[in-house]
Amino acid sequence: MLTVSTSKIAPRAYHHGDLRAALIEAGLAVLAGSDAEAISLRELARTAGVSPTAVYRHFPDKKALLAALADAGVARLGEAQRLASEAAGGGAAGFAATGRAYVRFALANPALFRLSFTHGGFAAAPTQSSDTASLMLRGYAEQFGGADAERLTLQAWSVAHGLAMLMLDGRLPPDDALIDRVLDTKTLFPAQNHT
Amino acid sequence: MLTVSTSKIAPRAYHHGDLRAALIEAGLAVLAGSDAEAISLRELARTAGVSPTAVYRHFPDKKALLAALADAGVARLGEAQRLASEAAGGGAAGFAATGRAYVRFALANPALFRLSFTHGGFAAAPTQSSDTASLMLRGYAEQFGGADAERLTLQAWSVAHGLAMLMLDGRLPPDDALIDRVLDTKTLFPAQNHT
DNA sequence: CCTTTAATGTTTGTGCCGTAAACATAGGGT
DNA sequence: ACCCTATGTTTACGGCACAAACATTAAAGG
Structure with a gap:
């Protein structure tokens, strides 16, 4: 809790306290129930109890706000994968679990997942990003793939990502068993040792 | 060529001739150079030389127009794959070629590819769609996968789709060698016979 | 403590957008 | 020849992203 009053009873001080965080929170709330295109700067400002153009004191334009939301999504996805990996106890089971967690996260947070990839702020860092998920994936790949670590990394990522997108787009049924x-790593990567 | 005059010199009859086709063509032109969100009904109407609301005589709303564009994209993608498959002479080489063609088409037509999946009119037909690409993929899978045909189908589609999306979103470099x-089917599906 | 200043928010205005409603025209079937 | 329906137009509404000018406040330095 901050010392600054952010309670809704507080009589709307001229300054908000932490408008930036409030806008991001409002944005995530919208994404939890609608597509990204449903986000409007004015609506987020309304939710935060602030005038429409106040947003521009914290984000240069709408794209920047969406990028911030995308970052939050990437962080949440990475966290979900980390938890799944730990729950599975690492190793081959952990590797498989991260893949399943990836797709399940996408299905549970469709708009946020989509936005995270569409409006990412990366583009400059092609292959090796600094986010949790990429590092974890690469770690697993080196553990199992040996010399072919990079290829294995990219193939695993591609399968999971493709499956997630196809399910989100309604081309495949969002079926847990189907995931x-x-x-299934045994048929996808049979050359690796599944200890 | 149609017998109906569509030349620009024609002195703008009250009726357009084939406004629906003109709007789709204009939409595809926009998609060739910008993202889907850059498409505006008014702009397309302007391009077709028609008032903004004339569009509504042919499409109930903007989403319907985008769906029509998506259909056009699916058709083009299927055609690209068919050509690639034939050029490779079918068989295992043809199977591999369709996958590469899938990703290359996405890179060559990013906005159209994205739109084709995002705004598809399917959703009712989960697994077996009627489009060219799906049928061809399934044919290949049955040819090589035997009993595991469905799993092989979905895995191959997912890898190609995931790779395409990750490259479109800037998470992977759009490198031809990387594709x-x-x-590579030999490492992805080593259990199948690569005649 | 008081003043200045930078950060943060407001008001007002512009030009786009999607789309609804009412009206206009034209071309084909009776 | 006539009307009916498909197709197009005008007008209007509310919402949007964003720009410019102005207002308020908190914090920093004398």
Whole structure:
């Protein structure tokens, strides 16, 4: 808790306290129930109890706000994967679990997942990003893939990402059993040792 | 060529001739150079030389127009794959070629590819769609996958789709050699016979 | 403590957008 | 020849992103 009053009873001081965080929170709330295109600067400002143009004191334009939301999404996705990996106890089971967690996160947070990739702020860092998920994936790949670590990394990422997108777009049914079948590491990467 | 005059010199009859086709063509032109969000009904109407609301005589709303554009994209993608498959002479080489063609088409037509999946009119037909690409993929899978045909189908589609999206979103470099490496069927599906 | 200043928010205005409603025209079937 | 329906137009509304000019406040330095 901050010392600054952010309670809704507080009689709307001229300054908000932490408008930036409030806008991001409002944005995430919208994304939890609608597509990204449903986000409007004015609506977020309304939710935060602030005038429409106040947003521009914290973000240069709408794209920047969406990029901030995308970052939050990437962080949440990475966290979900980390938890799944730990729950599975690492190793081959952990590797498989991160893949399943990736797709399940996408299905549970469709708009946020989509936005995270569409409006990412990366583009400059092609292959090796600094986010949790990429590092974890690469770690697993080196553990199992040996010399072919990079190829294995990219193939695993691609399968999971493709499956997630196809399910989000309604081209494949969002079936939990289907996820397990498509991401089955024993048939996808049979050359690796599945200890 | 149609018998109906569509030349620009024609002195703008009250009725357009084939406004629906003109709007779709204009939309595809925009998609060739910008993202889908850059499409505006008014702009397309302007391009077609028609008032903004004339569009509504042919499409109930903007989403319907985008869906029509998506259909056009699906058709083009399927055609690109068919050509690639034939050029490779079918068989295992043809199978691999369709995958590469899938990703290359996405890179060559980013906005159209994205729109084709995002605004598709399917959703009712989960697994087996009627489009060219799906049928061809399934044919290949049955040819090589035997009993595991469905799993092989979904895995192959997911890898190609995921790779395409990750490259479109700037998470992976749009490198031609990288496509070949990730989609290498010998390492991805080593259990199948690569005649 | 008081003043200045930079950060943060407001008001007002512009030009786009999607789309609804009412009206206009033209071309084909009776 | 006539009307009916498909197709297009005008006008209007509310919402949007964003720009410019102005207002308020908190914090920093004398």
